[in-house]
Amino acid sequence: MKPIKNGGIIVFIQGSSLLKIVGGFLLFLFMIFSISGALTALKPEYRISSSSVNNATNKITGEMLYQFLGWENRHFLKGVNEQTSPPVMNSLFKMSTNINLDDPRSLLGRELPFFSFFDKQIIVAGEGTNYTNMPIESSPPIEFLQAEQEADLKNIEDLQETNGEQTTDQPIHTTGDREVVYVYFTHNTESYLPYLDGVTNPDLAFHTKINVTKIGDKLKEELASKGIGTFVDKTDVQKKLNQKGWKYWKSYEESREVVKAATTANRDLTYFIDIHRDSRRRVQTTVDVNGKPYAKLAFVIGTANPNYEKNVKFANELHKRLETKYKGLSRGIVTQSGPNHNGIYNQDLSGNAILIEFGGVDNTFEELNRSAAALADVFSEFYWQAESVSNPVQDQGEKK
Numbered sequence: 001m002k003p004i005k006n007g008g009i010i011v012f013i014q015g016s017s018l019l020k021i022v023g024g025f026l027l028f029l030f031m032i033f034s035i036s037g038a039l040t041a042l043k044p045e046y047r048i049s050s051s052s053v054n055n056a057t058n059k060i061t062g063e064m065l066y067q068f069l070g071w072e073n074r075h076f077l078k079g080v081n082e083q084t085s086p087p088v089m090n091s092l093f094k095m096s097t098n099i100n101l102d103d104p105r106s107l108l109g110r111e112l113p114f115f116s117f118f119d120k121q122i123i124v125a126g127e128g129t130n131y132t133n134m135p136i137e138s139s140p141p142i143e144f145l146q147a148e149q150e151a152d153l154k155n156i157e158d159l160q161e162t163n164g165e166q167t168t169d170q171p172i173h174t175t176g177d178r179e180v181v182y183v184y185f186t187h188n189t190e191s192y193l194p195y196l197d198g199v200t201n202p203d204l205a206f207h208t209k210i211n212v213t214k215i216g217d218k219l220k221e222e223l224a225s226k227g228i229g230t231f232v233d234k235t236d237v238q239k240k241l242n243q244k245g246w247k248y249w250k251s252y253e254e255s256r257e258v259v260k261a262a263t264t265a266n267r268d269l270t271y272f273i274d275i276h277r278d279s280r281r282r283v284q285t286t287v288d289v290n291g292k293p294y295a296k297l298a299f300v301i302g303t304a305n306p307n308y309e310k311n312v313k314f315a316n317e318l319h320k321r322l323e324t325k326y327k328g329l330s331r332g333i334v335t336q337s338g339p340n341h342n343g344i345y346n347q348d349l350s351g352n353a354i355l356i357e358f359g360g361v362d363n364t365f366e367e368l369n370r371s372a373a374a375l376a377d378v379f380s381e382f383y384w385q386a387e388s389v390s391n392p393v394q395d396q397g398e399k400k
């Protein structure tokens with residue numbers, strides 16, 4: 001700057017300096033737009049939001065909290081077991097990126113197309129169960145959902161003959177007029193290829209008449225023979241979806257209303273079973289038990305609900321009993337949550353709620369009914385044992 005006689009100031013600016021200022025400003029704008037574009041381009045589940053912050057804080061364990069506080073006050077570190085507590089940096093990395101260094105699938109699930117659909121965890125592995133053959137589900141074709149186009153039926157003349165042997169023995173215990181088990185079908189049109197004429201594609205195994213709801217009839221029959229009252233709800237969830245114009249992935253939202261209405265109408269309902277059908281083929285969904293083929297059972301638990309641990313405990317009780325009496329029938333317990341998955345499956349409504357995959361697309365109702373009878377067998381043992389513990393006086397009175 002240089003003063004002039006009339007009191008003004010002349011400002012000299014070098015051209016290189018002006019270019020630096022303009023360039024810096026343009027670079028700043030470019031960075032702002034780039035960061036904004038990157039954030040808005042992210043999938044909703046990866047964006048920073050109040051829910052994502054909440055999810056991250058939910059993963060903070062007591063040991064981690066003590067370590068954080070120990071950075072400022074080492075007295076808190078006395079409450080941390082150095083041998084069992086995870087490194088803080090590893091924990092922070094997992095919380096901020098959702099990548100578990102001990103599980104490569106957490107990274108691959110984002111990089112490989114559709115990999116997240118198979119990204120589940122095995123809590124309890126049944127015989128032959130591993131990460132290559134866990135249960136999978138396929139959606140019905142758009143044509144089926146919109147126009148209700150479905151295959152002709154076959155082999156249905158024998159269905160009435162596959163209900164198994166009827167028993168006239170009176171059960172030792174009974175729930176009387178109380179219905180304590182609630183069976184329903186979120187994907188009520190899931191069917192089986194042996195009954196669909198001309199259909200060989202497992203993704204097309206859907207039908208409005210012959211489907212998983214028939215399993216509910218057999219399960220109710222078998223539970224009744226054990227003295228356990230059961231209500232089978234065959235509400236056409238898929239029809240309700242069509243009426244509302246909802247997509248298939250909203251099935252659990254619709255079945256949730258069905259379950260809530262049932263619990264309001266009947267306070268005795270204690271156990272909730274959502275029956276599905278796996279899309280796996282016969283070799284992975286069938287087992288020979290005592291010389292007869294059975295459709296395997298798989299327990300699926302959603303982790304995104306407060307009853308998660310109770311649901312797992314309930315499923316594990318049934319799994320262990322099946323392993324004892326029907327070796328190989330249970331495929332185990334898998335959990336599911338996160339992007340592209342419901343993660344709740346209405347199991348937040350009760351600690352005694354489970355989802356069971358009954359066989360796969362190639363199984364027959366003869367095999368499915370055997371499995372339903374086996375499930376009723378072990379469930380009744382579990383139920384009456386739990387009742388005798390909670391009501392010992394009443395149990396003794398019944399024995400007299």
